Amino acid sequence: MNGFEAQLKNRILGVLPQAVISQNNDKTDMSPLPPKFVSQFPSIQAPEPIVKGEAIIQSADQISAGIIIGIDPSNSDPISRYLIAGKLVNLEAGEYRVFLGHSLARAMGISVGESVRLMVTSASQYTPLGRIPSQRLFKVAGIYNTGSDIDGQLMVTHIQDAGRLMGFSSKTISGWRLFFEDPFSVSELSKKTLPEGWKWQDWRAERGELFQAVKMEKHMMGLMLGLIIAVAAFNIISALIMVVMEKQSEIAILKTQGMSNHQVLAIFMFQGASSGIAGAVLGGILGVILSLNLNLILSFVGVALFSNGGQLPILIEPSQILIVIILAVLLSLAATFFPSIRASSVKPAEALRYE
Template sequence: MYHPLSVFIGLRYLRGRSGDKFGRFVSYMSTAGITIGVMALVTVLSVMNGFEGQLKHRILGVLPQAVISGDAELAPDVNTIANWNNVTGTAPIVSTDAVVQSPVSIAAGRLLGVEPNSPEPIREFMVRGSFEMLKPGAYHLVLGRKIARDLDVSVGDKVRVMITSASQFTPVGRIPSQRNFTVAGIYDTATDVDGQLMYANLNDVARLMRLPRSQPADLRLFLEDPFDVPTIKQIAETMGYEWSDWRELRGELFQAVKMEKNMMGLMLSLIIMVAAFNIISALIMVVMEKQAEVAILKTQGMRHKSIVALFVVQGASSGVIGAMLGGLLGTALAMNINEIMHLFNLSLLGNGIALPVVVKTEQVLSVVVGAIVLSLLATLFPSFKAASVRPAEALRYE
């Protein structure tokens, strides 16, 4: 005899009789619904992970992720800060809002004063010129492609940089601190950062800002996980440092991306919930059809919990099969979505740009396990309903 008996009978009920075509159709549709729901959820989440990763790399990888500053008496201690958890590196930096003027146009952005030999992620996105040309006293400037296009300038052209926060009084009124710079390079991150950040040598920017020589430069932190800035901020503030991070410039963007990702996951989860309700419908029909057989099993000594397990096995099998199949198909679709779209000559982003895809194993497993748990919960009511059948009443007219 096959053991356990409830699993044997449950799997046999799952196949159904040859004459029960409608019951099998509902069961198959339940499995297909869960498969499609899990597959869509895995694919969409993988694409959203890709977009989030691209934004994180192109924006948070370029923006100063965190900056701490102090005065002459409390200068940031590089050796101490470099040993903080999640901090992978440090570099001196000064920054200010600036206005850039060319012979044909004017633009505004954030001017960063950096050391050309320090680690600078923007080097990865340079398309013209060289970042190493930002030597002290040369007054060279690196612009984003958007600012360069708005100003109609290229490498070698002259622009005027003005800092209103360092203005001074003159006989003709208050005049901002200004200086002619030579465009030494252009970078392109393919984000709106290209229209905001400008780079120059740290000493040149400090002179333009009229900073006293005794004032130390701010310290830029490179973080292993930029989303963990609240923990480091608390440490920095307890030590008396002033703190600023990427959330002041881009916090709302990543909050919106996270919310959109959660909403997409919620909407696609409804597909799985609908399929789970189909399992309830299919099981209720099976319970009504099998009342006499359940009564016979009870008269032969089958216990209450075994009857429940019998129908749980039948109903959950659809969920398990659908969830595992959906997880495999979703992973395969996500990893090959660009090839499939190219096959049908489709491009969601235009200009042949591929969709960024990041498949996270733990995320796929959580979706599959969640679908299985949901299908198990959907089987409980019909299963307990079947176990409550009274043999005398069910066999009265047999």
């Protein structure tokens, strides 16, 4: 689950604008440098201008809807890492070229060099035939592949071409986009006070539900693992209770020879805790080894989880493993307490009455 979450974070949030700071009307005055308060956010790269909106794409056979963003290709855009056809420099102002995800291009039945029609309903115009959306023909200049659902929605073009399609003036943009070291930090950064007339938008408006679902799934898996460990702890309790019942006469003999209740208690706690500690530590080590070699094992037994030859994303978090092992050890110690108390309370006279 850590691997899947990290993969989604890199492939989706690494391409979409993680945050956009704009004026309240979603039209921001373009300037050579971003406002000072925008530059003060801990972005991993300088704030960049962006034009962003919703658009409809139409080919000769299909029609679909998605998100269009206009970027300045002179900047180092994250989409360049996922290009499988075309180059970022192919986006030239006035040429009306667009990059599409491979899923969208396949669904529309188009390839590099073909033309598609992009329409923006929010920038509709009045004509003698009625109100029609702003539209232009764009040439597909490249295709990218992030391996996520973004490939079926996101369309990337030059910032000036996107601005013209959106009905913006040459000095107007949607806002300034930011990228952070940890995209999840937007929840804290969004609480910062902005100057009057400015607003904050981030990826949670479009992808928040997806990552909330992943987070909830991780919590449910944690609950299931906790129940599994609890069952193991009850096994320790039942096993020790059986030992106490079987060894009552031996316990009584030890106590008649001078062993105190605390010493008897320590014996049974050590017996149960040793099983829990050994199991937790050995299980943790074997679990890490299994996880690191999981793709190799699946390949060896001939199990193919992905038709395109992909692999399970695996991310080991040492702190999480350490916490699980410590909690398992503590739970095993707690599980030995009741049987050990019962063993220490054995009365020699009663235990040896029929011996």
